[in-house]
Amino acid sequence: MTQHVSKEDVAASGDQDVSPAQEAPDRPAPNPRLAGAIVAGFTALAVGVSVLGGDLLNPAASTTDGDYSGETVEMMIPLAEGGGTDIWARFVGAELTEAVPGSPGLAPVNDDGGEGILGTNHFMTAAKPDGTEVLVSTASTVVPYLLEMPAVRYDFTELRPILANGTGAVVYARTGAGVRSVEDLVDRDEPLVFGGIAATSLDLTTLLAFDLLSADVDSTFGFEGRGPVNLALQRGEVDIDYQTTTSYGPAVDPLVEDGTAVPLFSLGQVDDEGEIVRDPNFPDLPTVVEVYEQLYGGQPDPESLETYRAILALTYTYQKALWVPEGTPDEALELLRSTAEDLGADPEFQKSAAEVLGGYPIDASPDLAERIDEAYQVDDSVREDVLELLETDYDITID
Amino acid sequence: MTDAAFSALGSLADPSLLLMLAIGVLAGLVIGLIPGLGGTGAVAILLPVTFGMDPEPALAMLIGALAVVHTSDTVAAVLLGAPGSASASVTMLDGYSMARQGQAKRALSLAFLSSMAGGLIGAVGLTLAIPLARPLVLSFGSPELFMLTVLGVSLAAVLSRGNVVKGLTAGFLGLLLGLVGTSPTTAEERFSFGSLFLSDGLSLVAVALGVFGLAEIASRVGQRRVTEKPVALTGGWGSGIREWLTHWTHVIRGSLIGIWAGILPGVGATAGTWLAYGQAVATAKDKRKFGKGDPRGIVGPESANNSVEAGDLIPTFLFGIPGGVPSAMLLGMLLTYGIQPGPAIVTDHLDLMYLIVWAFAIASVAGAFLCFLATGSLAKLTKVPFAVLGPGLLVVMLLGAYQEGGQLGDLWVMVALGVAGFFLKATGMPRAPFLIGFVLAIPMERYYYLTASLYEGTEWMTRPGVLAFAALLVVPVLWSLVKKLRATSGAADDGHRDEHESEGVAGDELEGSLAGTPWSAAVAVVAVIVFGGALWMSGSFSEEARLMPRLVAGFGLVAALVLICQEARARLRGAGGHPVEDVHEPVGGSGATGLATRVRPSADTPALTRHHDLVIAARTFAAMAAFLVLVMVGGYLAATLVFTPAFLLYAARARPRTAIVYTLVLGLVLLSLPSLLPVDLPTGLLQ
Structure with missing residues (x-):
């Protein structure tokens, strides 16, 4: 083989090597002075570039002039692609950026580590406060924040909301597991298997509902998302599940039609007076409170009900929101917020958004920041109640 | 149904739709060439462009890009040994070996033709599978998905070159690495040592490009001239097509496996390509050449590779569960047009479904055809000395890895894994199971x-x-045991996975060159320490989070201990008689010291070559670390401007003119990238 030629051979035979286009097999070391000069020249250029050209390379966003043209809004979606939050965020993000003056580009980034905690942590430490980076929050990131879990390194009081949007959810069960109506939730021979992502995610509200009803349910966590749980229910691995309003239609309606599954109740909505009422999108389904009355003939324990109500408001009424970092200029935030408010009032948007938003309005009124702030101040008694439930029923302690 | 199919085809005759498709295909091909950007990058670039378009042209453009990204990412894997995705690492096994034997053009032709066929069969399969998809997906519960992940890792461990114990050890190391970060079942942090960065888990691109790409640079950068002798392929394209046609059964089998695996959400794509490789090996009579440039090792997986993409669209559309990031973004795009995924999509949007199917078929044929036409010029890349390619590759790969998380830490991880990859490679530990283990660790734990x-x-x-x-797993093992027993009683052995057989084939000079030396014993000892440490650390996790790390570390410890025994036995034998590794004739690996020592015709030449390789690798990794320090100080562009000429002049000994032009071009590319692609340059302290 040609590689085994010795130095002498090479010197004698010259460039008879495989690739005559290339230099001789072993090139001489470069002239030290010339090489030094070249490297020094480039070093000088490098220093020039890094000191003077820094702004040129990463041009500062100009978002305070009421015009986003030429910018790209990066939207951090801290959950997996294709889930309810992802659907919502991509839709709202696309519509919002198109409506903002200058129609900036939209770059959604999914970072689904740790059920949303990691992506949000990342946003907290890395996001540029110039109005071009937006965070999507959802119950899976809000619940761990409320429970003050150690992995949480973000603080919603250090972020500023652009808009919020609520949603609802429906609990349904597999008829194959012997469930026909809500009566089959209690006094069972064998508990129903509930498939969840984590007890400290949006699942918490459903778990509180089961607790309120004293339903005979066994929970298994660790699923990738609600889509896979829905599939597992169709396979018979899981008996009871819930889907949020946006994914209920495509995922559960066909199952109800062919008799595989039966809807049981909706988690309900909290109205302006703080009462739990029927979900406007599921007017025929009873709420948890109604189911309690039907099963036990009375009102649930007021303390448990208050815990459920507070968590329901937080995880469903203000479920999803878009945020910018605290240092974002007021002009940029106000531009985004007012655009969102106009968008929410636009009948054409309402029509096209009906499917994705599931009929819950976009909330971007000027007092949104105040109201969100209030909702995020949860009583210690509620927090203790939830922690106790997690510890006794799900063996989860939060240090 | 046929009406809708033909009306969709008719609508594709619309020149504006075809134009969009062509733009998508071109963008996909170009982006696929850059290791690390891949499908995510392609869709991320095109998605903003599609806003405001009608659904049909937007879909045509995105599908065009998606269909071909895995066609062109073969180029880096085959020519440079730098796979940007887990599935490309399968094609690399035989493709890269073939390229190193000077047959890059042959390897690429086979790969592209297979991609073309895979995409085409995938599109047909997509159409036929729609009615079958639902029962198929529903019949795969958590136990089956768990077994599929196990199968994926074990196939990689058993089928990669090297002995099985080494493969298993590498697989367990990969699994353990994949467990770093937050647990999928309890959301608690494992092996993160309190670091926010590690709690996120390691990035796939950083791991793949580090273990393969950087290790490749380090082991070949000492090569200042081309050592491969290009084998002249006479007959041009015609002969390439003829050779490929002789493997048509592998094409069909690979494609079918790809469609089937792609339908299974989550684990399908990675495991599927391995299953395709596995069946090619299992059904071949002469297995000796697998891993050393067997055409069947390219054809099978490469066909699967593209049909997986088609299969993947099925769970995406029917269940709204995308198998990968690209299909997820496609899903997001559909949703913004108010098209909800679900079984109803077949009845409500049948025309759109067919448009997707046709666009997929046309794009994969066109993309593979374009690549096929370009194989000749692409293959010329192997004529450039690696020392000259090195700095440019390094800069591009590190930049690719930076894009995923936007963290400099990823780049340090990548260099550290490059060192690990170098030793794995040099000691004959297969790296493919390492990568597959890393990818499948979390799905395996979840299921x-x-x-x-x-x-x-x-x-x-x-x-x-x-x-x-389980039968698929156990039967080949039993079969090989039976064969082994027969072999010891006098019969011949099939030679597959016996590392000492490799002498005859001109493969990679470094691969396994340190096997049987104290270095490989040291790697085994390090593996034991890592597994032991992991076992000890997992004691502090909660009961649910500890399950998987314990199993992996426990089995890994056993594998590593067996490996140590093997090493010890080999050393004892080596001391007594003829050392095995001395038979291994060094091929290539030139450079000043190498040439000077090669003159002495003595038995310790391999030892000197080894020493030489190690010194060069150590220097290269030191240079990479120096580059990262420069990046931290002055930012990416400035670091490149200093690092590239210095490396080219002192390490590669390029001509001054080459160094200047090279650096200026690279600098200009970096300067213009952020405005052309969604690419961020790392910034330094001075900026």
Whole structure:
């Protein structure tokens, strides 16, 4: 083989090597002075570039002039692609950026580590406060924040909301597991298997509902998302599940039609007076409170009900929101917020958004920041109640 | 149904749709060439462009890009040994070996033709599979998905070159690395040492490009001239097509496996390509050349590679569960047009479904055809000395890895894994199972946990699907045992996975060159320490989070201990008689010291070559670390401007003019990238 030629051979035979286009097999070391000069020249250029050209390379966003043209809004979606939050965020993000003056580009980034905690942590430490980076929050990131879990390194009081949007959810069960109506939730021979992502995610509200009803349910966590749980229910691995309003239609309606599954109740909505009422999108389904009355003939324990109500408001009424970092200029935030408010009032948007938003309005009124702030101040008694439930029923302690 | 199919085809005759498709294909091909950007990058670039378009042209453009990204990412894997995705690492096994034997053009032709066929068969399969998809997906519960992940890792461990114990050790190391970060079942942090960065888990691109790409640079950068002798392929394209046609059964089998695996959400794509490789090996009579440039090792997986993409669209559309990031973004795009995924999509949007199918077929044929036409010029890349390619590759690969998380830490991880990859390679530990283990670790844990909690006791093990997978796992092992027994009683052995057989084939000079030396014993000892440490650390996790790390570390410890025994035995034998590794004739690996020592015709030449390789690798990794320090100080562009000329002049000994032009071009590319692609340059302290 040609590689085994010795130095002498090479010197004698010259460039008879495989690739005559290339230099001789072993090139001489470069002239030290010339090489030094070249490297020094480039070093000088490098220093020039890094000191003077820094702004040129990463041009500062100009978002305070009421015009986003030429910018790209990066939207951090801290959950997996294709889930309810992802659907919502991509839709709202696309519509919002198109409506903002200058129609900036939209770059959604999914970072689904740790059920949303990691992506949000990342946003907290890395996001540029110039109005071009937006965070999507959802119950899976809000619940761990409320429970003050150690992995949480973000603080919603250090972020500023652009808009919020609520949603609802429906609990349904597999008829194959012997469930026909809500009566089959209690006094069972064998508990129903509930498939969840984590007890400290949006699942918490459903778990509180089961607790309120004293339903005979066994929970298994660790699923990738609600889509896979829905599939597992169709396979018979899981008996009871819930889907949020946006994914209920495509995922559960066909199952109800062919008799595989039966809807049981909706988690309900909290109205302006703080009462739990029927979900406007599921007017025929009873709420948890109604189911309690039907099963036990009375009102649930007021303390448990208050815990459920507070968590329901937080995880469903203000479920999803878009945020910018605290240092974002007021002009940029106000531009985004007012655009969102106009968008929410636009009948054409309402029509096209009906499917994705599931009929819950976009909330971007000027007092949104105040109201969100209030909702995020949860009583210690509620927090203790939830922690106790997690510890006794799900063996989860939060240090 | 046929009406809708033909009307969709008719609508594709619309020149504006075809134009969009062509733009998508070109963008996909170009982006696929850059290791690390891949499908995510392609869709991320095109998605903003599609806003405001009608659904049809937007879909045509995105599907065009998606269909071809895995066609062109073969180029880096085959020519440079730098796979940007887990599935490209399969093609690399035989493709890269073939390229190193000077047959880059042949390897690429086979790969592209297979991609073309895979995409085409995938599109047909997509159409036919729609009615079957639902029962198929529903028949795969958590136990089957768990078994599929096990199968993926074990196939990689067993089928990669090198002995099985080494493969298994590498697979367990990969699994352990994949467990770093937050647990999928309890959301607690494992092996993160309190670091926010590690709690996120390691990025796939950083791991793949580090273990393969950087290790490749380090082991070949000492090469200042081209050592491969290009084998002249006479007959041009015609002969390439003829050779490929002789493997048509592998094309069809690979494609079918790809479609089937792609339909299974989550684990399909990675495991599927390995299954395709596995069946090619299992059904071949002469297995000796697998891993050393067997055409069947390229054709099977490469066909699967593209049909997986088609299969993947099925769970995306029917269940709204995308198998990968690209299909997820496609899903997002559909949703913004108010098209909800779900079984109803077949009835409500049949025309759109067919448009997707046709666009996919046309794009994969066109993309593979373009690549096929370009094989000649692409293959010329192997004529450039690696020392000259090195700095440019390094800069591009590190930049690619930076894009995923936007963290400099990823780049340090990548260089550290490059060192690990170098030693794995040099000691003959296969790296493919390492990568597959890393990718499948979390799905494996998730489905194991779900299986254990949703099924009582061992009832799940008797499910037919599980039994079938178990048979796939066990039968080849038993078969090889039987063969081994027969071999020891005098019969011939098939030679496959016997590392000492490799002498005859001109392969990679470094691969396994340190096997049997104190270095490989040291790697085994390090593996034991890593597994032991992991076992000890997992004691502090909660019961659910500790399950998987314990299993992996426990089995890994056993594998590593067996490896140590093997090493010890080999050394004892080596000391007594003829050392095995001395038979291994060094091929290539030139450079000043190498040439000077090569003159002495003595028995310790291999030892000197080894020493030489190690010194060069150590220097290269030191240079990479120096580059990262420069990046931290002055930012990416400035670091490149200093690093590239210095490396080219002192390490590669390029001509001054080459160094200046090279650096200026690279600098200009970096300067213009952020405005052309969604690419961020790392910034330094001075900026």
